[in-house]
Amino acid sequence: MVTLGDYLIVSGILFAIGFAGVMVRRNLIVILMSLELMLNAANLSLVAFSRFHVQPSGLPDYNAQVFVFFIITVAAAEVAVGLAILVALYRARQTTDVKDITSLKF
Template identity: 50%
Template sequence: MIQLEHYLYLSGLVFTLGLCGVMMRRNVILVLMGVEIMLNAANLALIAFNKYMLPIDGIVEPKGQVFVFFTIAVAAAEVAVALVIAVALFRRLDTVNVDDVANLRW
């Protein structure tokens, strides 16, 4: 019997893997992919919560699914802007290594 906990542990594991990728990879594009994986893991948790939600007045509204719909739309917008920033970075500095882009660090 699959329970809510199974989905939450799976989601947490994938989120942690994405976090590891964001911290360990040095390529800007791979860092972005890690962020996408973390968003996706959160989506899985939202949909699992939606299915196991207690009904209010006998009905369960698909709130989690609609929330995931919005998350995906926002992720699409975010990826478009972030990838353009990566391209602009490459044009200007000729690198996509995050260690070489430390102008704002003190």
């Protein structure tokens, strides 16, 4: 039997994978993809809790699913803006490697 904990563990592992990607990778595009993985891990937790918290009417708690809808919308907007910044950066510096972007480094 699959329990709530199984979904939460899978979600936690996915979040840790995304976090490791942000920490370890130096290509900005891959860092943005890892951010998407982390956002989706949070979505999986929300939907699992939504299904777990069954309302008296016998339906899952749809408030969490509305939150997931908002998160997906904001994530799509974030990706669009992030990639536009990436293109602007590439035009200015001809690189997508975070090691080469050190103007603010002390």
